[in-house]
Amino acid sequence: MVIEETLLDQQETIEDCNVPLEIAAIKTLLGQQQDSIEENGELITIAGAKIFELEPVINKIEEEFPIVKNKLRAYCKQTLDSFSDELDDMARADRDKWDCVHESGKMSELIDKVSEENATLKEKIKTQKSALIKQKIALKEEKDANKQLKSDVASMMRRLVAVEEVVHPAMCDAAEQKLGELGV
Numbered sequence: 001m002v003i004e005e006t007l008l009d010q011q012e013t014i015e016d017c018n019v020p021l022e023i024a025a026i027k028t029l030l031g032q033q034q035d036s037i038e039e040n041g042e043l044i045t046i047a048g049a050k051i052f053e054l055e056p057v058i059n060k061i062e063e064e065f066p067i068v069k070n071k072l073r074a075y076c077k078q079t080l081d082s083f084s085d086e087l088d089d090m091a092r093a094d095r096d097k098w099d100c101v102h103e104s105g106k107m108s109e110l111i112d113k114v115s116e117e118n119a120t121l122k123e124k125i126k127t128q129k130s131a132l133i134k135q136k137i138a139l140k141e142e143k144d145a146n147k148q149l150k151s152d153v154a155s156m157m158r159r160l161v162a163v164e165e166v167v168h169p170a171m172c173d174a175a176e177q178k179l180g181e182l183g184v
Contacts, residue, residue, distance in 0.1 A: 019182060026175050036163055040156050047153045054142050054149075061139045065132060072128050079121060083114055 040160050044156050047149050051149050058142050
């Protein structure tokens with residue numbers, strides 16, 4: 001008897017409410033939330049793909065930068081050591097040999113040769129330095145882009161969690177049960 005009265009009270013309450021409007025509102029909200037979930041899923045997929053694309057490039061630049069720099073330093077050191085050795089050898093020679101070298105023009109040729117090598121090395125250093133600076137800038141930009149992508153993905157994940165909390169399975173079950181009771 002008490003159960004029948006409760007059911008009658010619920011029916012009267014349901015009839016008093018504007019149930020079809022509420023059902024339509026619930027369906028609309030569920031549709032919007034589903035659209036948001038799909039949109040966020042697509043954005044996460046895109047962000048993940050971009051991160052996946054950029055990681056090998058960044059890793060390669062990080063690996064090659066020190067190698068190129070060390071090779072350039074080694075080459076410069078080798079050339080300077082060679083030149084220093086040649087100067088030391090000349091300094092050990094006695095005065096007559098210096099005069100002989102000077103008279104024959106060998107010293108001028110050696111100085112010209114070293115000057116040309118020095119100019120070539122300076123140009124190579126400048127070119128390598130320019131390339132390294134460009135790589136460093138590109139690396140920084142890619143790191144910044146990765147950082148932003150990670151931030152965006154984290155934000156999207158928080159949004160997805162918030163959407164999932166709103167569209168809790170119990171709410172969906174209750175809405176379906178209510179729709180079933182109303183024969184919709």
